Amino acid sequence: MTATPTTTISTQSFRPRPPEAGPVERPRPVDPAEQHEIEQFLYFEAQLLDEARYSDWLDLLAEEVAYRMPSRGNRLHRDLTREAGGPGDLGHYDEDLATLRLRTARVQQTVAWSDNPPPRVVRAVTNVQATRPPDRGEDVFAVRSVVNAYRNRLADDTDHFTGFRADVLRRGPEGLLLAERTVYLADSVILAKNASLFL
């Protein structure tokens, strides 16, 4: 059982708050040392991906890792809870450790033409908000962060990817591990010839 990922748009989105509801509930951040550790983990992970050190990146993943990137759609307000796809919908990623290993093994081959010559990618990770999900003990964190990635490939093949990530990190023997990630890109139509990079 894992922590509930952040919902993208709640049933409350775009609606005035009902009068009986109380004021906004503020998050209870983790302590500064933990916040620092979590941020450094995310920055290091982004560095490994930028440098295409995929074998090293896999070391940061928990055995039970779930990596998703649902598709987003344009829905009317009344249908907003369906604006991001669930597990029964078609998305851009729905991976476990086995398929992440497969995907990274492909890119490590010289005949993976889409990545040879390789693209140049820079990821910026910001807005890191970490909390402890209830009933998960001291070693599990729910982390929301924003990722901005710029990818340049060959001469002028350039793409921007922006979204937020709902992660679950847990502490393993060697340090933090990524146990869950759901990437919510801000695009309904991916404005790139592929989104086959990890964000």
Added chain:
Amino acid sequence: MTTAPPEGPSAAARDLIDLDLGTLNREVFESGPLLRTELATVFTRSWLFLGHESRLSRPGDFTTAVMGQDHVIVTRSRDGRIRAFLNVCRHRGMRVCRADSGSATRFTCSYHGWSYDGTGALVEVPNHDDGYEGRLPLDRWGLVPVTRVESYRGFVFGCWDEDAPPLAEYLDGYRGVLDWATDGLDEPELVGPIKWRLQGNWKLAAEQFANDTYHPQTAHLSATSLLGVNMPTEGRELGSRYGHGWTIILPEDPNYAAFTFGRDPDSAEPGHQALIHGTVFPNFSMLGDRVLRVWHPRSVDDMEIWSWVLVDASWSPEQRRQAMRMATLTFSSTGIVETDDSENWSEIQAVGGGHVTGRTALNYQMGLGSTTTGDPAVPGFTGEVGHILNDVGARAFYRRWLELMEGPAPTLPQTAPAPMPAPSGR
């Protein structure tokens, strides 16, 4: 080797393709004027995929679609009929429906409030009484209906040409593919689409899916080696007179079982093949694992890809998710197979603008002269058939393309402006 040079940027389609020689001048991927002709002929005279009935099960259910560059709403109206009309308000041309899908009894324009019902009829015009003095003939200003909407096996198509053959006839031997795709499913359900954009002419993708079983051994080597897939070497490539092309193999090929659907793996009856890939002309493609595609022409060098998966609604959540995961892993915006296709298409386009490049012929000669007519395994099919490594599907695609490019545009729906009746009592 060069072909006869086109006279300018608007060279005629017939000067760019030589089907006897099996060559194609790449101007067909580069010319803006040719795209305008395609939109006026190819995309108006062909049956275009609009969606699947599983997404339109209740009255009011709607989805949006694109026919060439014409945006349409597809909906099941109250009378149970599936209809399609331009997603464009008749008043000032605003997009009427801006949601991808949903359920609605009315489509109301967000500009001035003209409102249309599920049959496309204009049912409300704000200030009709004072602004228009009640004189606007509402029945003349409904949403423009797609001339014909027909379904085959739940697949909904639309066509602007009154004189086009009925959908079932148009699909030709490809009907078998849609039969095989749905026969194994109790309750076919279309899931998706996911969408992405690619620098590349739409035909690069459409013709490849229609024809090309030659490229995987090179283009997809990184994926096939890891997936443990050996590309089939025995099978057939078919090309229909309506421009459809597809590749079938014998399903006994154990290397490919997971990627193909067949009528009945234990049967020796005709129809006992499996699909690798295929295209219903012009831009609706399918793969053997029931991934469906439309390649939308956004501009001459820009396509938008819509991708779905056909599943069985009665599958368990886990089965369903496995089908999605397989499609995502292989053929999708992040697919380990697809990624190398998009590399090829976009780089073909990227180097296509050169003057000399544009006048250099491309080769579609594989299997030229070694095809036969008809296929005993595809009843009623009278098109051309060749070995699995044969450009017959691509040649059929471009033969039909040329026929339509050279032919007339259809008569479009009656959209002549209706006059305003004179005010009464004057």
